Amino acid sequence: MMPLAILLGVVTFAGGLVWAERRLLALWQDRYGPNRVGPFGLLQVVADAIKLLTKEDWVPPFADRALFVLAPALVMVTALLSFAVVPVAPGIGVVGSNVGLLFFLAMTSMGAWGVVLAGWASNSKYSLLGGLRSAAQLLTYEAFMGLSLCGVVILAGSFDLREIVLAQRRVWFVVPQIVGCLTFLVAGLAAIHRLPFDLPEAEAELVAGYHSEYSGMKFAMFFVAEYVGITLISALSAVLFFGGWLGPVLPPIVWFFLKTSFFVGFFILLRAALPRPRFDQLMAFGWKVMLPVSLANLLVTGAIVLS
Amino acid sequence: MEAPAHPIVQRFAARAVADEARDVPTFWIDAARIHEVLTFLKDEVERPYRMLYDLTAIDERMRRAAPGPPREMTVVYHLLSLERNQDVRLKVAVPSEAPAVPTATDIWPSASWYEREVWDMFGVKFDGHPDLRRILMPPTWRGHPLRKDHPARATEMGVFELPDERAQAEEEAMRSAEREPTDSTRILTLNLGPQHPGTHGVLRIVLDLDGERIVDARPDIGFHHRGAEKMGERQSWHTFIPYTDRIDYLGGVVNELPYLLAVEALAGIEVPDRAKVIRIMLCELFRIASHLVWYGTFAQDLGALSPVFYMFTDRERAFQIVEAICGARMHPGWFRIGGVAQDLPRGWDGLVREFCEHMPDRLREYDRMVMKNPIFQARTRGIGAYTTAQAIEWGVTGPGLRATGLGWDFRKKRPYGGYDHFEFDIPTAAAGDSYARAEVRVAEMWQSLRIIEQCVNDMPGGPVKADHPLATPPPKERALHDIEALITHFLGVSWGPVIPAGEAFCGVEATKGSNGYYLVSDGDVHPYRVRIRTPSFPHMQMLPAISRGLMVSDLVTILGSIDFVLADVDR
Known part of the structure; x- marks a missing residue:
């Protein structure tokens, strides 16, 4: 039952997130957002889902059919699979793996394949450029995403996400690992390519980037996967740096939910506030700033723990 | 001479x-x-x-x-x-x-x-x-x-049919803008547009890309061509006014001014002071409205999603004033030969004062939100730069010219329509890049506010239309009292005024640069030739020269910073 409950929970949360994002953006941008379908426009998501589900399932004749179908599934599946290792609360979670963190990193990298394949399989120039950008960006940010988490692993002495949460009973890792936390947030944003890291789908430049040719249910998979991705990065930020379910008075699951929601809100605020850097600027930032910072952080953490 | x-x-x-x-x-x-x-x-x-x-x-x-x-x-x-x-x-x-x-x-x-x-x-x-x-x-x-023997109306041209073969031939012909790259394994040809979110309208740019680097860019224009100049030859001098609004469709009445100044020069009409000030006030309101659209969409091109909503809200305030005065918003068709259509409504000054008090805070906030943003600056500084000499060579006018450091503004250099009575500065910037162009436009909004304030404080009294037989439509009051006035009125309304033969040119500082009307009259009820010189046309032509060697993202920055309107390019 547990895996099913978590799956449903995640997908529902991601669906709610679509609504929450649109309403929050509207609030910050002096407009209303969806407010017509159902109470507060909550059923807008349902209406959109029905629309996307009932659309013609079209594959462009020039596309590489097999890969074109595979790509959105890959993105969706990897995003959802990552949740298998996320410890929601004591006793709530799909599996407790002693390599949970590595599993998450592996899944994130796999998800990148989905985006690259989508760009390639669409056989369209805009998609191709989006896919190329995605490949380059994910390569850059994968490089220090793992590094930014090494400090946490050193402090907790484990790759098991439950162990990592429990190791934060005295103090949240955000305190000793503030640099790691910030670099992880940046890498996370890049991994789920949200603004300001949405270059693979930069609208003003590449139309819709890697998913330009997608429509109907396959587009919906990319769409939902993006929000699942936001949820995932938010949940992991909470787990790795902000003590996961730990917290006074309220039940653990509520704490987990609140912390995750906080990061979700933060990501949405970023989208409302920031412009988009250029592709090469982003790469330079990744290799020249974030990577050395992560390495230095790892070095300092290691030195302190060993001494 | x-x-x-x-x-x-x-x-x-x-x-x-x-x-x-x-x-x-x-x-x-x-x-x-x-x-x-x-x-x-x-x-x-x-x-x-x-x-x-x-x-x-x-x-x-x-x-x-x-x-x-x-x-x-x-x-x-x-x-x-x-x-x-x-x-x-x-x-x-x-x-x-x-x-x-x-x-x-x-x-x-x-x-x-x-x-x-x-x-x-x-x-x-x-x-x-x-x-x-x-x-x-x-x-x-x-x-x-534009040859006189070419039909002007679709009904003169036979039924339009588009069978498959012809559609294919048309599509194939569009490929003439593409070029076989010399090194086809390295160069990717990308058709950016005619439908593309980054081109602000129906503009096609054929890009030769090496990776994401632009080897060459070839704008292909004409998708927004509506034959405005040909229409001018069929319309009466009076009924052509609304067409001008739609040339630079963000500029509204700013477009009407050069046309009417040229017509009035031909007819020898002196416009009364109140009409002049009303015209200037509306023009400057439209300049702000147009610049706000540019500001918001430019930020959006660079990925900032929010500013455009705030700026459109403020533009809406400007439009509320325009609507209160003219009854229409984007294309009021409000100026007339010899003045404006009607006097200002009661309470107009309150609306305008409120706007002038409201805007400065907003502009300061936008400055913090957009112009001072480090990512915005990193995306715009040094991108699409050119020198004053290059700008003149390419026929660049308006903010694009002033961003290179040359303080050339037709409102100051050749004060038209009463601008010599106003105090305002000509903002310039030095770098000539996308950021400099943005700086100039932002500073211009402040100057426009200054002019509008002066309009409210010193609005002269008197008539809003010249007392001249060619002023159109003629004043009605005397039409029912004596037969001569009735005949003039009747002819002016039914045929339109007969403008004396001759040529007149008037160029103004429009929102995007210099907009000029060159009119040839044959002494008829309609113009013999209407030439519309628009700023966006030469600006668009310069695009390849300033975008070679940059990235696709930079092209979007440059397009945004040029601030063109496709109808202004194609007419």
């Missing part, structure tokens, strides 16, 4: 035609000598004419009375000297059968598109032009639309 003979007369002893041109010295030149004369005026004469402001033609075959040498067609060069603050117009008489003149592309790079347009519209060949193709009409078009 100025007291010492014009240098062109001294040097070439060309015949000066003084009676036809009212405010621009005009000279007839032989086709064989035009290249020499242009070179002389650009490079050799003291205080040279360095800008090719406009290049067009007139089909003269239907003229009733045209002074000057006998001719069937005329090619018209309009040069601008910044040093002299003076224009010169050169005319070349050509036959209607296989007309040809030597190209000026080796003198001005900006001549290229103008010559293509004249070829497209009139069929005049420019010998030596490197790429003389149609520019506004589809490559498959038959005939040259």
